[in-house]
Amino acid sequence: MIQVEEKLYQNRYRVDEGRPHIKIKDREICSLCSHKICTVLCPAGCYRKGTDSAVSLITDGCLECGTCQVICLEHKNILWEYPRGGYGILYKFG
Amino acid sequence: MGLSILFAEQKGERFTMAEGAEKTKSSKRKKIALDPKLAEYRGIWVFIEQEEGIAHPVSWELLGRARYLATTLEVEVAAVVFGESQEKVEKITAEALSYGADKVYQVVDPALCDYRSDPYTDCLVNLVRKYKPEILLLGATALSRDLASSVATLLETGLTADCTELSIDVESRSLEATRPTFGGSLLCTILTLNYRPQMATARPGVLPIPTAEPGRKGIVIREQMQIDEEKILTKVLSFIPEPYKTAEKLSTAEVVVGGGRGLKQPGHFALLRELADLLGGEVGGTRPVVQAGWLEAERQIGQTGKTIRPKIYIAVGISGAIQHRVGIEKAGMIVAINSDPNAPIFDYADIGIVGDFLEIIPALIRVLKKRQSTKTELHAKDKPFEIELK
Numbered sequence: 128m129i130q131v132e133e134k135l136y137q138n139r140y141r142v143d144e145g146r147p148h149i150k151i152k153d154r155e156i157c158s159l160c161s162h163k164i165c166t167v168l169c170p171a172g173c174y175r176k177g178t179d180s181a182v183s184l185i186t187d188g189c190l191e192c193g194t195c196q197v198i199c200l201e202h203k204n205i206l207w208e209y210p211r212g213g214y215g216i217l218y219k220f221g
Numbered sequence: 222m223g224l225s226i227l228f229a230e231q232k233g234e235r236f237t238m239a240e241g242a243e244k245t246k247s248s249k250r251k252k253i254a255l256d257p258k259l260a261e262y263r264g265i266w267v268f269i270e271q272e273e274g275i276a277h278p279v280s281w282e283l284l285g286r287a288r289y290l291a292t293t294l295e296v297e298v299a300a301v302v303f304g305e306s307q308e309k310v311e312k313i314t315a316e317a318l319s320y321g322a323d324k325v326y327q328v329v330d331p332a333l334c335d336y337r338s339d340p341y342t343d344c345l346v347n348l349v350r351k352y353k354p355e356i357l358l359l360g361a362t363a364l365s366r367d368l369a370s371s372v373a374t375l376l377e378t379g380l381t382a383d384c385t386e387l388s389i390d391v392e393s394r395s396l397e398a399t400r401p402t403f404g405g406s407l408l409c410t411i412l413t414l415n416y417r418p419q420m421a422t423a424r425p426g427v428l429p430i431p432t433a434e435p436g437r438k439g440i441v442i443r444e445q446m447q448i449d450e451e452k453i454l455t456k457v458l459s460f461i462p463e464p465y466k467t468a469e470k471l472s473t474a475e476v477v478v479g480g481g482r483g484l485k486q487p488g489h490f491a492l493l494r495e496l497a498d499l500l501g502g503e504v505g506g507t508r509p510v511v512q513a514g515w516l517e518a519e520r521q522i523g524q525t526g527k528t529i530r531p532k533i534y535i536a537v538g539i540s541g542a543i544q545h546r547v548g549i550e551k552a553g554m555i556v557a558i559n560s561d562p563n564a565p566i567f568d569y570a571d572i573g574i575v576g577d578f579l580e581i582i583p584a585l586i587r588v589l590k591k592r593q594s595t596k597t598e599l600h601a602k603d604k605p606f607e608i609e610l611k
């Protein structure tokens with residue numbers, strides 16, 4: 128199976144080291160959330176279910192589509208910003 | 222490499238792709254008749270880099286290579302040694318002779334004590350103008366790269382930096398300097414056809430150090446140079462040794478043990494640390510473990526982290542995503558320990574161990590400790606490497 132990372136590698140990024148543009152407000156809420164829909168719907172696989180019931184978020188591969196912010200309707204647990212200017216995904220022939 | 226051949230010409234210099242060059246070499250290469258004035262340039266020179274009377278090992282690597290090139294060209298190998306006192310220079314001269322130099326050019330002057338671009342460049346340029354070597358080689362260290370570029374500019378000749386392979390094109394007697402470019406994705410062989418000397422700096426550690434023959438004799442040529450301290454703009458006030466930087470060490474470590482999300486808890490990095498210490502290496506890791514705060518950000522290896530070239534890389538609980546792979550591909554050997562036999566890392570690991578790292582790492586540590594304690598009695602290489610899993 129081709130992994131999502133393989134495809135993300137085709138993209139160009141300038142990762143803003145140490146300054147993730149998306150944050151989870153309250154990790155507790157994620158543990159209690161039953162469907163954890165972000166881990167399924169994020170096209171870049173930024174959200175992952177951990178071994179315990181936690182959700183981990185690594186924004187390096189984020190495509191800045193906004194899906195996660197919209198789908199977390201029930202809890203509104205996502206603090207969503209664009210990356211700073213010059214950072215994030217840099218689409219070439221996008 | 223499998224890439225098509227790329228030709229580009231620039232001032233009579235020829236760039237070819239390393240692979241495939243073999244076939245097209247004679248057919249496609251434009252014949253350039255060397256300027257008769259330049260045809261008298263003969264011999265291969267190696268600049269011996271020294272600091273405080275201690276030579277950099279890359280100098281000996283280069284002498285070894287120069288010896289080999291000299292056999293093809295049927296010329297002599299000469300070493301160039303600069304220093305502030307005759308005593309220090311003599312010591313390095315003797316070493317250079319033992320590593321295969323036929324001749325040693327010495328310049329002794331108090332102004333040559335610490336490396337400074339101006340006097341070093343002037344001395345080297347003057348020597349080259351006087352004795353006309355065909356090839357001039359230097360190490361691709363911070364010091365010598367600085368020197369090489371200013372010498373090449375003054376001599377108006379071609380310089381190829383950071384080479385990983387040096388050979389001779391027999392037909393045209395020219396130096397084929399091969400270097401990685403575009404971050405290592407292409408190998409490029411560069412020739413300087415119509416300028417002399419042909420200059421190259423070689424990356425430390427890629428060429429083998431030849432066996433020294435102590436007591437080997439050669440010709441020593443002492444040159445006096447007029448160096449006017451007043452005219453040198455750079456003054457060395459003092460040396461500040463770089464503070465201990467562990468991240469720095471990661472890039473140069475010979476052994477690196479990398480940990481990934483498979484380690485499950487930060488505490489397990491202590492195991493990797495122990496293994497790394499036993500092997501005299503450093504610890505690194507993947508993006509997720511850095512993100513989780515299990516490891517300092519400077520220890521991240523990969524696309525957005527460091528690119529490392531250790532002799533051995535041990536990947537523990539790392540799936541081997543492409544973003545991690547690009548940082549470790551240059552390792553001499555990749556050992557992967559992963560419980561999932563389908564992990565992508567096994568596609569490019571040289572040694573793959575499928576299993577739980579919690580069993581394998583402690584077992585490895587046990588074996589290494591046992592070996593260390595018995596090292597005096599038996600040669601490590603006589604004994605097969607056995608790991609007992611409890």
Ligand SMILES: Cc1cc2nc3c(=O)[nH]c(=O)nc-3n(C[C@H](O)[C@H](O)[C@H](O)COP(=O)(O)OP(=O)(O)OC[C@H]3O[C@@H](n4cnc5c(N)ncnc54)[C@H](O)[C@@H]3O)c2cc1C
Pocket residue numbers: 132135140142187188189480481482483484506507508509510521522523524525526527537538539540541542543544545558559560561564576577578579
């Ligand atoms: C723009 C961008 C830049 C990136 N830059 C980097 C980068 O610089 N460096 C980097 O590393 N990643 C980077 N990544 C992330 C990369 O794509 C991967 O997500 C990451 O490398 C995976 O890390 P991992 O192998 O530690 O974790 P996982 O992929 O979760 O792998 C864990 C592995 O551990 C194994 N395992 C589990 N338990 C055990 C056990 N008990 N014993 C042995 N094995 C076990 C599992 O089988 C699995 O293969 C980047 C991603 C993007 C999008």
Ligand code: SF4
Pocket residue numbers: 149168169170171172173174186188189190191192193194195196
């Ligand atoms: S914005 Fe889109 S790509 Fe980025 S984390 Fe959210 S869902 Fe994933």
